Amino acid sequence: MSSINICRDNTDPFYRYKMPAIISKIEGRGNGIKTAVVNNSDVARALARPPMYVTKFFGLELGAQTSCNEATDRYMVNGSHDSSKLQDLLDVFIQKFVLCKACKNPETDIVVTKDQMLFRDCKACGKRSPIDIAHKLSGVILKNPPTQGGKKTGSSKKASKRERRKNADADDEDGSDEVGSDDEFTKRINAEASALPQASALAAEDDDNWAIDTSEEAVAARVREVESQVNSLVLGDEDEGDDAYSQLGNWILEQDPKPDNIEVFKKIKELGIENKHRTLQVLAQTLFDSDILKQIDGRAPMLKKLMATENHEKAFLGGTERFVGLEHPELVAAVPKILHKYYNLDLVEEDVIVKWGSRASKKYVDKETSKKVRKAAQPFLTWLEEAEEDSDESDDE
Incomplete structure (x- = not known):
């Protein structure tokens, strides 16, 4: 349909x-x-x-x-x-x-x-x-x-999100990679799928020729520069595929301008990490810059396609925490607006945000940075709590 x-x-x-x-x-x-x-x-x-x-x-x-x-x-x-x-x-x-x-x-x-x-x-x-x-x-x-x-209402919105997640999990069990196959993003991916082998080959060539100057010194310098940009990527506690996440992060950061959604999605598929929650952590740290509030909407279709479980959402928040707390501390004050964008675009569920904001964690950043980011998030967390109370009162009436 x-x-x-x-x-x-x-x-x-x-x-x-x-x-x-x-x-x-x-x-x-x-x-x-x-x-x-x-x-x-x-x-x-x-x-x-x-x-x-x-x-x-x-x-x-x-x-x-x-x-x-x-x-x-x-x-x-x-x-x-x-x-x-x-x-x-x-x-x-x-x-x-x-x-x-x-x-x-x-x-x-x-x-x-x-x-x-x-x-x-x-x-x-x-x-x-x-x-x-x-x-x-x-x-x-x-x-x-x-x-x-x-x-x-607030409660029905949460129920609809849970239903979408349930459907996404069912798709995963069926072995399907597509979520919402009628949307335009999926259609574009399918239309370009036949070009993926060629794109992979070109990407491999690009990895060997990162700059116009292909001398060993220039390539080594470029490697050091990119690695310094992604040295804050935390890859979690899974053992397999660590190199794939680094490759994804390096690939995104070394391009100017940054690749569009279709290119990023094809790269993720090429690396075989489209179902891994750590992929969302890497994307949260590398897709955006200081204009993140203007960029979230444009990235939402791809992010929603990848955001299948609660672990994906937690990893995305963790990557955002590192992005804001360590790489762009000037954006700490904008954390409530960023979270509000995530919530309105159905990228992260209310329950996940509330749980994330309930206590500081050393999983993605140091404890002090974690406290600072969560303290900045309090206005949005308070708004969520009040919205839930209003919803409960409305249901009682």
């Missing part, structure tokens, strides 16, 4: 918010003709809205009766309506009832106030966008307010 950007005005192939394209099926004939929205539940789930909202919106916009049966997963609209027409109407629904009006992010909840007003509460920028209460669907929403199944 093909995936498209939730906000179709955004043509970025790495846009992280995806949904299935609408699939419709015409049933019946004559006056009894109807259109079944075959994947309505999948589309609604991607938008974090109850499936009924989507179907009712179609009916209201088309002036047609609808029927919704969650038990049988059947969502019908009277009349004959092709997929492209429904897709265009879905764009209108997304604009009116999903996207944040301020930042255009689809990660919103529908909030019903005590005075029966409707808002889109954005988890990305914190803004509340009003929903047109005059629209007929607003009346439907007021009568059928969103519940856990149609609203991204």
Whole structure:
């Protein structure tokens, strides 16, 4: 099933918010003709809205009766309506009832106030966008307010992350390297996969010719320079493949500009460490520079593809701790913003961040540096705790 950007005005192939394209099926004939929205539940789930909202919106916009049966997963609209027409109407629904009006992010909840007003509460920028209460669907929403199944509360967001992790682990057990095979990143990888042997050969040649000057003195100097940059790579307690991690770190750091996501992913596959958690530690230390806050979004598609288990997330935080604490101490004050980026992009789960922030550790840096980084992270950790309390209160209500 093909995936498209939730906000179709955004043509970025790495846009992280995806949904299935609408699939419709015409049933019946004559006056009894109807259109079944075959994947309505999948589309609604991607938008974090109850499936009924989507179907009712179609009916209201088309002036047609609808029927919704969650038990049988059947969502019908009277009349004959092709997929492209429904897709265009879905764009209108997304604009009116999903996207944040301020930042255009689809990660919103529908909030019903005590005075029966409707808002889109954005988890990305914190803004509340009003929903047109005059629209007929607003009346439907007021009568059928969103519940856990149609609203991204703090607890449901964590549940969705756990579900993604569970699916990723299942893929690993099946021997599959692909996670989210419909996304654009995977498509690009598959399209270029046939070129991997040639790319590997070129990479091998590049390893032997690191600079234009290929004299022994120049090569040795270059080796020393690169090794000095990655001397802080901690490779954990696994015995096998240490050289592969060093090769990856050296390869990334010795290129200017740094390689793009596809090149990095192909290199990781070539080295055979795509499933190792220490790979994420190396990436956290080598992919970014002092502009890390601007660079995380662009690297997120690849990082998410590699971030399959809790150990991967812990290693990524460990690499970040070294990157900030030892290599870029001027970024210590930005740790809350960095963690917030990781959290919003679903790179690291809340539970992992909280556990990481609960006590200093000497695993990746010295104890004093570890304390300093965690102390800087406290504003974000406090925000997480308060958000969880609000979520619990909302669930109780």
